[in-house]
Amino acid sequence: MRIGANSTMSGAMEIIGSFADDQLCARGISDLRAAQVTDFHVFSPIPSHHIEHAMGKPKSRVRLFVLIGGITGIMTALAITIGTSWEWNLVAGGKPIISWPPFIIICFELMILFGGLSAVTSFLVNAGLPAFNSSSGYNSRFGEDRFGVVVKCDEADGAGLEKIESILRNAGAEEVLREAA
Amino acid sequence: MAAALQEPTTPTFRDIDRGVIRVMEFPGLAYWIWIAFCFSLVAIAAALWTRQIYSGLGVTGLRQSVMWAIYITNFVFWVGIAHSGTLISAILFLFRTRWRTAVYRAAETMTLFAVATAGLFPMIHLGRPWFLYWLLPYPNERYLQPDFRSPLVWDAFAVSTYLTVSALFLFMGLIPDVANAREQSTGWRKTFYSILSLGWQGTDRQWRHFSMAYLLMAGLATPLVISVHSVVSWDFAMAQLPGWHSTIFAPYFVAGAIFSGVAMVMTLLIPMRKWLKIEDLVTPWHIDSLAKIVLLTSLVVSYSYATESFMVWYSGDKIEQMTFHMRYFGPWGWIFWVMILCNCLIPLLLFSPRIRVNMKALWIISIFVNIGMWFERFDIVAGSLAANFNPSQWSSYTPSITEIMITVGSFAWFLGLFSLFAKFLPIVSMTELKEGITFLRQAVKKGSSTEA
Numbered sequence: 040m041r042i043g044a045n046s047t048m049s050g051a052m053e054i055i056g057s058f059a060d061d062q063l064c065a066r067g068i069s070d071l072r073a074a075q076v077t078d079f080h081v082f083s084p085i086p087s088h089h090i091e092h093a094m095g096k097p098k099s100r101v102r103l104f105v106l107i108g109g110i111t112g113i114m115t116a117l118a119i120t121i122g123t124s125w126e127w128n129l130v131a132g133g134k135p136i137i138s139w140p141p142f143i144i145i146c147f148e149l150m151i152l153f154g155g156l157s158a159v160t161s162f163l164v165n166a167g168l169p170a171f172n173s174s175s176g177y178n179s180r181f182g183e184d185r186f187g188v189v190v191k192c193d194e195a196d197g198a199g200l201e202k203i204e205s206i207l208r209n210a211g212a213e214e215v216l217r218e219a220a
Numbered sequence: 221m222a223a224a225l226q227e228p229t230t231p232t233f234r235d236i237d238r239g240v241i242r243v244m245e246f247p248g249l250a251y252w253i254w255i256a257f258c259f260s261l262v263a264i265a266a267a268l269w270t271r272q273i274y275s276g277l278g279v280t281g282l283r284q285s286v287m288w289a290i291y292i293t294n295f296v297f298w299v300g301i302a303h304s305g306t307l308i309s310a311i312l313f314l315f316r317t318r319w320r321t322a323v324y325r326a327a328e329t330m331t332l333f334a335v336a337t338a339g340l341f342p343m344i345h346l347g348r349p350w351f352l353y354w355l356l357p358y359p360n361e362r363y364l365q366p367d368f369r370s371p372l373v374w375d376a377f378a379v380s381t382y383l384t385v386s387a388l389f390l391f392m393g394l395i396p397d398v399a400n401a402r403e404q405s406t407g408w409r410k411t412f413y414s415i416l417s418l419g420w421q422g423t424d425r426q427w428r429h430f431s432m433a434y435l436l437m438a439g440l441a442t443p444l445v446i447s448v449h450s451v452v453s454w455d456f457a458m459a460q461l462p463g464w465h466s467t468i469f470a471p472y473f474v475a476g477a478i479f480s481g482v483a484m485v486m487t488l489l490i491p492m493r494k495w496l497k498i499e500d501l502v503t504p505w506h507i508d509s510l511a512k513i514v515l516l517t518s519l520v521v522s523y524s525y526a527t528e529s530f531m532v533w534y535s536g537d538k539i540e541q542m543t544f545h546m547r548y549f550g551p552w553g554w555i556f557w558v559m560i561l562c563n564c565l566i567p568l569l570l571f572s573p574r575i576r577v578n579m580k581a582l583w584i585i586s587i588f589v590n591i592g593m594w595f596e597r598f599d600i601v602a603g604s605l606a607a608n609f610n611p612s613q614w615s616s617y618t619p620s621i622t623e624i625m626i627t628v629g630s631f632a633w634f635l636g637l638f639s640l641f642a643k644f645l646p647i648v649s650m651t652e653l654k655e656g657i658t659f660l661r662q663a664v665k666k667g668s669s670t671e672a
Contacts, residue, residue: 061658081424084233084400085655086431094424099432105440119357120368127365134369141369144451148377151444155385155437159392162433163418166426168395170419177421179403182396184233184654 051220054200055176056188056207064186065089067210071190074206079190080174082181090186101161108157112149120145175220188212191220231500236653240397240646241404243496247643258636265629268622269344277347279622286617289602291345294627296597297480298338298634299379299452300473302386303445304481304513305331309389310441313434318659319509321652322502325397326492327485328390329647333637334484335383337630342375344626371454378451385444389437392430395420397646449477456600462543463604468531472524476593479517479563483589486510490583492642501648504577511576514589518567525564539609546607547599551616555595555603562592 058064061083068090071079081090120142128136163169176189190203204215231239272279282289305327312320343349355376357366366373399420402413420426453473456464466472486507493502532544547556566588575581602617619627641647 062662082422083424083427084396084422085651085658086427087658090424091428091431094428096424096428099429101429101432101436105433105436123357123365123368127363129365129367131367131369138369141374144374144447145368145377147443147447148374148381151440151447152381152384154440155381155388158433158436158440159388162392162429165429168418168420168426170421172419174421174423182400182403182422183237 050194052192052194052200053176053218053220054190054192054203054207055178055216055218056190056210056212057178057180057214057216058186058188058210058212059184060211061085061087061089061186063211064188065093067188067207067212068093070206070210071188071203074202076190076203076206078192079188080176082174082177082187082189084182084184084186087186100165101158104157104161105154108161109150109154111157112151112153113146115153116146116149117142119149176218185213231653231657233654233657236501236650236657237400237404239498239501240648240650241401243498243642243647244401244405244409244644251639251643255636255639258632258639261625261632262629262636265626265632268625268629272344272622273349279620281618281620281623283615283617285608285613285615286602286605288345288605289617290598290619290623290627291341293594293598293601294630295338295341295345296452296473296601297594298334298341298630299382299449300477300480300593300597301484302331302334302338302382302481303449303474303477304485305329305334306386306389306441306445307478307481307513308485309393310438310445313438314442318656319506321656322506322648323485323489323510324652325390325393325649326489326642326647327481328386328393329638329641330481330485330488331386332383332390333634333641334481335379335386336637337634339379339383340630340633371451371458374451375455378448382444382448385437385441389441392434392437393649393652394645396422396430396651397649400650401646446474449474456604461604461608462537462540463547463600463607466528466531468524468528472521472528475517475520475524476596479514479521480589480593482510482513482517483586483593486514486582486586487590488638490579490586492647494579496642496647498648501653504579507579507582508573508576511570511582514586515567515570518563518570518589522564525560543604543607547603550603550607552599552603552606555599559592559595559599562588563596566592 056064056067058067064081064083065087068079068081071077072093072095081094083090121137124136124138130136174189175191176187178185178187181187188207190207192200192203194200200217204217207215268279280289280291305324308320308327309324309331312324343352346352354362354364355366355373357368366376368374395417398413399417399422402410402417405413450470450473453469457466457469459465489502489510490507493499529544532540547553566585569575569581569585575585606616607614
């Protein structure tokens with residue numbers, strides 16, 4: 040339900056600022072954070088370093104999962120190759136039973152395989168996908184050509200609402216709407 | 221002409237979305253006839269393979285000593301074709317090459333279907349394909365374990381990893397675009413895109429993890445692509461057969477793979493941009509960049525041919541020299557010279573900037589490169605086996621109708637799958653095009669404010 044600025048309804052609400060440009064959007068985010076407003080999220084049609092820096096969130100944990108996946112791949116490959124060679128002593132061409140150089144190839148391939156699987160799995164888990172419900176304030180234009188900042192606030196805090204609206208407008212928002220959460 | 225080669229900056233985000241989503245509208249009769257044609261050829265190939273399984277490999281032209289021929293040639297050819305997709309989608313992503321944005325999805329899709337096609341050939345080549353699982357390393361009652369010192373086992377690991385990682389990489393990149401398509405479609409398409417997009421909405425949290433995962437996938441795919449064709453080359457180079465046993469094979473095969481793969485991207489993209497009406501998105505500037513890669517890799521491949529021949533001469537190895545003499549002037553000498561013409565001489569035309577923007581000429585050149593690279597693989601695989609160590613074993617090889625039709629079927633399978641993808645999923649990345657245009661606009665703005 041979309042309501043006007045003079046609504047008298049009470050409860051949680053959202054202020055949605057819509058920007059035409061990621062740099063303007065990033066400015067709005069920085070200004071909100073400078074004003075100690077922290078309960079907000081952003082929609083964007085493209086990945087943007089400006090927005091990511093303005094959000095000031097820590098680096099993604101996906102890196103750690105990929106590292107663990109890669110190491111697991113190497114350990115698995117070592118277990119398969121060395122384990123198999125010990126269990127079935129197949130001497131070929133007078134080569135040692137544990138022949139390191141060819142085993143490195145299997146280690147490399149399984150490192151990539153497990154690292155890749157970890158990257159996708161950890162991305163999905165960390166990003167909350169698959170998501171069965173829409174994030175609040177979502178508008179299809181945020182997937183197309185607009186950048187949206189959705190600030191959660193309390194309708195009773197009239198001065199606070201106006202301050203947030205003013206921050207978003209001053210940062211260059213094309214449109215600022217209030218919506219019941 | 222120079223103006224035509226500017227990077228396009230004018231489309232808005234909406235233009236990009238409309239341009240790509242329009243391609244995904246329900247196709248006409250001509251499209252379905254094309255799909256039916258492709259899969260009819262696949263059905264013929266499947267029937268002939270069934271007959272081969274029933275009757276044995278005697279229905280092929282494989283005879284002592286040429287026991288690897290067209291099937292293995294096709295395997296190497298299709299793995300090679302796959303490589304350019306990863307080059308464009310992963311390696312050029314790490315280098316932040318902007319022209320890749322319009323063409324990488326098509327190239328990446330090509331990679332996936334080319335590896336899927338290549339993976340069929342070792343199976344087809346087996347006399348008893350139902351024993352393929354013997355390659356899997358798990359404790360079993362047969363007391364039969366893969367020998368990890370065999371390049372064929374490395375190959376099984378490398379190609380299956382490549383197929384998995386390519387599929388994941390393609391799927392990841394598709395998620396934001398499919399979510400965008402979901403918002404602009406109705407009916408069964410909306411349901412289909414909703415499932416495929418996994419509920420993506422482009423929140424800051426989603427993008428943060430997506431960007432990191434995509435970067436790391438590109439970082440993993442880059443050494444993978446180099447390793448896969450190196451491993452494929454070791455299928456030959458680790459053997460002691462003259463014509464195969466060479467230390468130059470790994471870089472030579474990787475360069476050849478990128479050469480043939482980029483040529484295949486051009487073969488597909490040039491007609492596709494016209495038929496799908498995406499000429500505003502995939503411009504001559506993009507095709508020109510692809511042509512430059514073909515030219516560069518052609519020079520690398522030509523240098524490799526020269527080095528290989530030089531090493532044979534300089535080594536003084538009489539057996540190796542005889543094999544190469546047979547390769548140049550033997551019964552299959554014409555194959556070698558066709559290869560030289562297609563891979564070394566015709567691509568030199570790409571030095572001309574005028575040819576690099578002439579779509580018809582580029583398409584014809586790319587077809588020649590595809591032919592030349594197929595012949596190169598055939599010459600290495602079958603040619604070396606036909607003229608091996610022992611002259612009493614020298615033999616010839618004539619492909620049977622089964623092998624020819626299965627080869628034709630593999631091209632139809634690849635083209636059919638690619639055509640289905642191109643019509644039902646975003647064949648151009650909307651997200652990356654928008655990102656590229658945003659970058660350019662901001663650079664222009666920054667430049668003009670600096671000038672002011």
